Amino acid sequence: MIFATPRQLREAGVLGINERNCNYTLMHNSRSLYPLVDDKLQTKKIMLEAGLRVPELYGVVEIEHQISELNSYLSHYRDFVIKPAQGTGGDGIIVITGRVGDRYRKASGKLMTSQEMGHQVSNILSGLYSLGGHNDKAIIEYRVKFDPVFDPISFQGVPDVRIIIFMGVPVMAMMRLPTSASDGKANLHQGAIGAGVDLATGITMTAVFKNDVIDRHPDTNAPITDVQVPHWQELMDIAARCYELTGLGYFGVDMVLDKNLGPMVLEMNARPGLNIQIANRMGLSHRLELIRTHAAELKTVGERLEFARTSIAPLD
Amino acid sequence: MSKAPLLWLAGILAFIGAAFFCYKWIYMGYPVIPGTTADLWQIEVKVNFDARDRGIKASLFVPNNSSNFAILDENFVSRGYGLTTQRENGNRRAVWSIRTASGSQTLYYRATVERFTASEAENVLREPPETRDHGFEGAEFEVAKDILQSAQQKSADLDTLVAQLVRLANNPDDENMSLLLDGNESLEARINIITRLLALSYVPARVIHGIELTDQRRQTDISPWLQVFEKDRWRAFDPQTGQAGLPDNFLVFWQGRQPLIEVNGGDNAKADITTLKLEREAVEAATARTGFMSPVLQGMSLQSLPLSTQQVYEILLMVPLGAFLLVIMRNFIGLKTFGTFMPVLIALSFRETQLIWGIILFTVVVGSGLMMRFALERLKLLMVPRLAAVLTIVILLMMAISILTNHFGIESGLSIALFPMVIITMTIERMSIVWDERGAGEAINQALGSLVSAALAFMLMSNSYLEHLFTVFPELLLVLLALLLLMGRYTGYRLLELRRFKVLAEPTRPSTPDSV
Numbered sequence: 161m162i163f164a165t166p167r168q169l170r171e172a173g174v175l176g177i178n179e180r181n182c183n184y185t186l187m188h189n190s191r192s193l194y195p196l197v198d199d200k201l202q203t204k205k206i207m208l209e210a211g212l213r214v215p216e217l218y219g220v221v222e223i224e225h226q227i228s229e230l231n232s233y234l235s236h237y238r239d240f241v242i243k244p245a246q247g248t249g250g251d252g253i254i255v256i257t258g259r260v261g262d263r264y265r266k267a268s269g270k271l272m273t274s275q276e277m278g279h280q281v282s283n284i285l286s287g288l289y290s291l292g293g294h295n296d297k298a299i300i301e302y303r304v305k306f307d308p309v310f311d312p313i314s315f316q317g318v319p320d321v322r323i324i325i326f327m328g329v330p331v332m333a334m335m336r337l338p339t340s341a342s343d344g345k346a347n348l349h350q351g352a353i354g355a356g357v358d359l360a361t362g363i364t365m366t367a368v369f370k371n372d373v374i375d376r377h378p379d380t381n382a383p384i385t386d387v388q389v390p391h392w393q394e395l396m397d398i399a400a401r402c403y404e405l406t407g408l409g410y411f412g413v414d415m416v417l418d419k420n421l422g423p424m425v426l427e428m429n430a431r432p433g434l435n436i437q438i439a440n441r442m443g444l445s446h447r448l449e450l451i452r453t454h455a456a457e458l459k460t461v462g463e464r465l466e467f468a469r470t471s472i473a474p475l476d
Numbered sequence: 477m478s479k480a481p482l483l484w485l486a487g488i489l490a491f492i493g494a495a496f497f498c499y500k501w502i503y504m505g506y507p508v509i510p511g512t513t514a515d516l517w518q519i520e521v522k523v524n525f526d527a528r529d530r531g532i533k534a535s536l537f538v539p540n541n542s543s544n545f546a547i548l549d550e551n552f553v554s555r556g557y558g559l560t561t562q563r564e565n566g567n568r569r570a571v572w573s574i575r576t577a578s579g580s581q582t583l584y585y586r587a588t589v590e591r592f593t594a595s596e597a598e599n600v601l602r603e604p605p606e607t608r609d610h611g612f613e614g615a616e617f618e619v620a621k622d623i624l625q626s627a628q629q630k631s632a633d634l635d636t637l638v639a640q641l642v643r644l645a646n647n648p649d650d651e652n653m654s655l656l657l658d659g660n661e662s663l664e665a666r667i668n669i670i671t672r673l674l675a676l677s678y679v680p681a682r683v684i685h686g687i688e689l690t691d692q693r694r695q696t697d698i699s700p701w702l703q704v705f706e707k708d709r710w711r712a713f714d715p716q717t718g719q720a721g722l723p724d725n726f727l728v729f730w731q732g733r734q735p736l737i738e739v740n741g742g743d744n745a746k747a748d749i750t751t752l753k754l755e756r757e758a759v760e761a762a763t764a765r766t767g768f769m770s771p772v773l774q775g776m777s778l779q780s781l782p783l784s785t786q787q788v789y790e791i792l793l794m795v796p797l798g799a800f801l802l803v804i805m806r807n808f809i810g811l812k813t814f815g816t817f818m819p820v821l822i823a824l825s826f827r828e829t830q831l832i833w834g835i836i837l838f839t840v841v842v843g844s845g846l847m848m849r850f851a852l853e854r855l856k857l858l859m860v861p862r863l864a865a866v867l868t869i870v871i872l873l874m875m876a877i878s879i880l881t882n883h884f885g886i887e888s889g890l891s892i893a894l895f896p897m898v899i900i901t902m903t904i905e906r907m908s909i910v911w912d913e914r915g916a917g918e919a920i921n922q923a924l925g926s927l928v929s930a931a932l933a934f935m936l937m938s939n940s941y942l943e944h945l946f947t948v949f950p951e952l953l954l955v956l957l958a959l960l961l962l963m964g965r966y967t968g969y970r971l972l973e974l975r976r977f978k979v980l981a982e983p984t985r986p987s988t989p990d991s992v
Contacts, residue, residue, distance in 0.1 A: 163974040164981035174977045178807055179967035224858070251913050279856035286859035288909065350914065371979065434977075443980055 173443030175434060180410075184448070188327070188409025189430050196406050197428040200245050200299055206405050212398055213424045215241070215416075216302040227281050231274045234300070241304075242277075244284040245297040250347040252289030254280055255303060255317065267316050304424065307417040309390055312382035313353075315339050320346050320416045321357070321395055324432055324444070327410075327455040328403035330396055330468040331447050333357040334439040335364060335389060340379050353377065354439030355384050360473035362392025366441045373441070395423050396468070400461045402428060412436075447472050482965060486958040493954030500949060504766055507758040510944035514761030515591040516548070516754040517689050519727070522584055525742035527577040532557075532741040535571045537685070537730035538585055545589045545727055548764040553584035567730040581742065588754070589727065590761050591689065605705055608682075610675040619652045624673050634679065634706050635720055641670050642702070642718030667702050667715045668733065680705040684712070685736065686728040689751050696749050698729065698736050759948055778950055786947075791824065793946045796956055798823055798933040803963050805929045810970030813926040814903045821896045822926070823933035828891040831934055835927060837877060837892045838900075842923070845870050845904040846911075853908070867901040 169176075175184075196202050207214045218240055219233060234240065243253040254277070255267035263271040272280075281298045283289070290296040303318075310319045317338030324331040334354050341351030348354045353374070355367040367374050367384040375385045389395070399413040402425070412432030416424050437443055450471060458464045500506045523536055538561070541547055552559050557572040572583055612620045627640035644653055645666040656669050664683070671681040681704045687696050701722065702713040712722035722728075729736065739745040763779045778789055798820035805811045805819075813819050826834035848869045852862060874892050882890060903926070911919035936942065946952055969977075 162978065163971075164978040166969050166974065168981035169969055169974065169977055172977075172980045174969070174973075174980050176967070176969040176973050176977075177810070178970060182965060182967045275856060282856075282858055288859060368979075371976075373979065437977065438979060441980060443977075 169443070170445075173446035174437060175444040175448070177434060179445075180434060181431075184326070184410040185431050189411065190407070193407050194430055197408065197411065197430050198246050200243070200247075200427050201297065203425070203428055207425050210401065210405050212401070212405075213421060215304055215424055215426070218300040218302065220245075221281055221285065221298040221300070224282060224285060227278045227285075230278060230281060237300075239303045240300055241302070242281060242284075242298055242300050244289040245299050246290040246294070247284075247296075248289070250345045250350060252280070252284050253345065257303070269316070304416045304418050304426075305420065307390055307419045309387070310337070310417075312380050313337055313377045313384050313387065315377070315379040317342070317345060317352075318416055320414050320426060321389060322412050322414050322432070322436065323396065323399040324412050324436060325399055325403055325408075325410070326448055326451050327458075328400060328461070329451045329455070329458060329464045329472065330359055330399055331451065331472065332436050332440055332442070332444060333359055334436045335387075337367075337377065337384070339369065339377070341370070348433070348435040348439070353384065354435055355387075356436075356440030356442070357389060357392075358473060359396070360469045362389040362395070363387065364389070366439065368435075368438050368441075371438065390417060391423050396465055397461065398423055398425060400464050400468075403464075404461075447475055450475065479965060482961060486961045489954045489961070490958035493951045493956075493958070496951035497949045497955075500762075500951075504762055505758075506762040506948050508945060508948075510940055512758035514758040516761055517589050517591065517727075518586065518752040518754055519589060519687070520584060520586045520750045520752075522582060522748045522750070523737055523739075523745065524748070525581050525737075525739045525745040527579060527581050527742050529576060529578045530741050531573070531575055532577050532581070532739065533571065533573045534581075534583060534737065534739045534742065534745070535569050536583075536585060536737050536747070537734075538568050538570050539587065539589065539686070539727055539729050540566070540568050542728060543592075544724055545591055546765060548588045548590055548761060550585070550587035553586070557583065565732060567732065569730075588764070590765065591725065604708075605680045605682075607678050607680045608671065608675045610672045612672065612676065616656060619655050620673055620676055623652050623656070624676055627673075628677070634704065637677075637679075638670075638674070638702070638704055638713050638720075639718035641673055642713065642715060645670050646716060663715055664700050664733075667700050670702060670715070674704060682710075682731055683733055684728055684731040686726050686730075687749055687751065688723060689725045689727055689753075694751060696751055698747075698749065701726065701728075703731070778947065789950075790943065790947050791827070793950055793953065794937040794943060795820060795824070796953055796960075797942065797946065798937050800956060800960060801933045801936050802929060803960060805925075805932070807963065807966060808970060810972035810976075811925040811929060812922045813929050814906050814922055815899070815926075818899050818903060819926050819929035820933050820937075821899050822930035823937055825895045826930065826934040827938060828894045831931060833891075834934070835931065837895070838927065838930075840877065841870060841873050841892070841895065841900055842904055842907070844873055845900065846908060849904050849908045863901060863905060866904055867897060870897050870901050870904070 196206060201217075201220065204214045204217060218237060221227065221230065238259065239257050241253065241255050244251075247253065254272075256264045256272075257267055258265045260271055263273055264277060266272055284296055284298040287295045306314070306318050313319070314337045319335060319337045321333065321335050323333045334356050336346040336348065337353040337355065338346050339351055339353055346352045348368075351370060353367055353369045355364040357364050364385055364387045369378055376383055395415055395417075398415060402411070402413050406428060408428075408430055410430075410432075412429040414426045414429065416426050418424055434444075451467075454467065454471070458467050501508055519539070521536060521538075523534060525534065534557075538550070539545065539547065552570060552572075554572050556577070557574045560571050560573075562569045562571060570585060610620070623641075623644060627637060627644060631637040631640050644650055647653065648661070653669070657665055667683045671683060674681040681702065684701050684703050685698050686701065687698060690696075700715060702715045703710045704713060705711070711720060713720055737745050737747050759779075763777070766777065778786060781789070799817060802813070802817060802819060806813065806816075822834075822838060829837060845866060849866055852865060857865065874895060874897065877892050878890050881887075903923075907919050907923055910922060
């Protein structure tokens with residue numbers, strides 16, 4: 161059988177897309193708050209105001225005309241990331257790690273001319289990657305130098321940590337590790353590895369690659385399970401604090417670990433994907449239900465984190 | 477959030493839709509199955525007489541609505557005459573009048589009636605009618621008593637009594653009967669004698685007049701029929717055989733012994749009756765009936781629009797059905813498509829090309845458009861000019877296909893012109909982006925999902941049964957709307973999620989590998 165029965169999934173506590181949309185994102189996320197997380201510039205702003213670290217903003221390309229000056233502007237920076245302010249699913253992100261002569265070197269090692277770069281930025285501005293195809297801006301920002309602890313288990317990109325927050329309480333976490341198949345990107349549907357992370361300890365537990373359960377990285381062959389994510393408690397703390405900052409009831413926080421600067425918030429997502437369940441080999445529903453019943457008692461960030469550690473993490 | 481308001485709203489919408497549907501279906505007789513033809517007849521009564529240069533009053537009995545027949549339409553043609561219709565004793569009478577006229581006069585009555593194959597359900601009367609005075613005197617009275625007695629002896633109930641009387645009345649050798657008939661051997665006179673004999677035994681009876689509708693156009697005459705009152709209703713008997721029951725093609729004009737036409741101030745009055753069977757769609761008949769029974773409802777219906785607009789709505793009314801299918805494909809099955817409603821628009825264009833050709837043409841246009849798009853990618857164009865260029869290429873491709881197929885004598889290729897080219901352009905654009913960003917597999921996957929959805933939507937939207945149902949009963953869209961609202965709160969799994977999350981349904985602890 162290639163299908164599970166709905167009953168099996170319900171017993172496993174799997175959250176489906178329809179239920180996520182109906183009972184979580186539509187119910188707990190006010191539409192007026194979406195721009196805070198959909199526009200990465202706004203996200204950066206509220207994070208900085210709250211004293212949380214984000215990758216430094218180098219510049220914003222807002223109109224087509226600025227593209228002609230892009231090359232001279234970028235000459236100040238050796239490496240950087242360009243991304244659409246309102247992009248989804250990691251589409252349209254360019255990671256430049258250095259230069260070879262006139263050309264830029266991408267994270268994948270491929271080279272890119274300044275014309276190609278200009279075209280890509282122009283696509284971003286026309287809204288090719290934005291939600292609903294509106295005109296967009298291109299953000300140029302600091303390229304995260306990830307913590308060397310991840311060197312053996314990532315390939316050509318920036319591994320990140322996603323924590324799902326429901327009513328201020330961390331629900332589930334995963335690490336996303338780029339592979340050669342994902343072209344250095346950290347999205348599961350693009351071929352990145354998802355590894356479930358224990359909320360209490362920050363140690364990776366299970367991992368999936370293209371829906372297969374694995375325990376070694378397909379490119380580096382290093383073990384993926386039982387890896388301790390550094391600064392775990394700090395990551396949890398940042399994620400839980402985002403609840404007050406955004407006002408969203410159900411969302412995902414994507415963070416990276418810079419080897420010099422520590423945890424940074426990359427972006428937030430008001431409709432976080434459901435693959436995290438596969439990465440953790442566990443459904444979200446039971447955990448969400450538990451939080452719903454106790455939400456009223458949990459007032460401070462500390463209480464919520466404690467609840468996640470002691471009540472949510474042990475749930476199986 | 478409570479589901480109650482949603483359930484109420486959906487319930488009310490569904491109720492309104494279903495109520496209108498049932499009213500039109502059951503009460504107004506709109507057919508639910510396409511191709512139903514109605515049993516329609518056109519009846520024309522032509523009245524002729526010679527005027528005598530003075531005031532004229534001509535009256536004509538005209539048919540009534542009954543349980544077997546409904547009058548859909550009627551009109552009176554009478555130049556210069558005033559017209560009134562009167563009701564008396566359950567009869568309808570048209571009365572034409574004019575102050576003065578001369579020469580030969582012709583008046584027409586025309587009606588369209590619909591026949592139902594209903595069982596003979598005659599009107600139930602609360603009070604029995606009065607028995608008429610039998611009017612037999614002296615010797616006649618004795619003879620009548622004799623006849624009645626002998627008939628009663630040979631009968632057990634009313635049916636057999638009437639049968640006996642009819643048999644006697646139609647027997648030319650019966651002397652007693654001949655005496656009563658007194659030389660007038662017409663059927664009319666015989667029925668009259670029978671009703672008088674029945675009056676003698678206190679059974680109300682009467683004569684009714686009408687015509688039999690038989691196939692094709694023909695001249696017909698008024699024929700009299702016997703009606704006898706039993707318990708609470710009038711029952712009809714054949715005055716020649718005594719058999720109970722009225723033929724269901726018998727259209728009653730009037731009851732009583734008056735003639736069909738009476739003309740004051742005219743001579744040689746004569747009526748010709750012509751009937752004609754009409755072949756008409758049941759929908760048209762129902763529309764005509766609505767117009768007669770409830771003009772307001774007809775004014776509000778789709779059928780009141782000009783024909784060309786109606787044809788547009790015939791297509792538009794099917795679009796929600798396609799959208800409904802898309803909800804199922806996307807939210808219940810979990811199929812991915814390019815654009816939310818793009819498959820519905822593609823399905824609409826399949827109406828002209830038909831399915832197989834539509835799929836072939838769509839694949840050819842999108843496939844070659846995609847190749848052009850990849851070629852353009854190298855030129856690094858801005859998005860809007862690039863889209864405009866792809867649009868132009870799409871139209872050129874469509875033109876090329878039309879010319880090429882026409883050259884080979886394949887007419888279906890011409891219908892490609894109805895493909896929504898802007899939608900196809902956007903599809904090509906989105907597909908090429910997905911191709912670049914997520915790989916060819918994902919792009920082809922979504923393209924197939926769109927095509928499968930479009931094909932299914934086409935099959936649903938071009939189903940002649942559903943098309944008929946929604947054009948005749950547009951109120952069913954309210955029911956569909958209610959369904960869509962309910963589906964908007966569906967929180968169950970999508971079919972493809974059952975596969976996607978299958979790994980989670982398996983036991984997490986390592987165990988012996990499952991066989992099967």
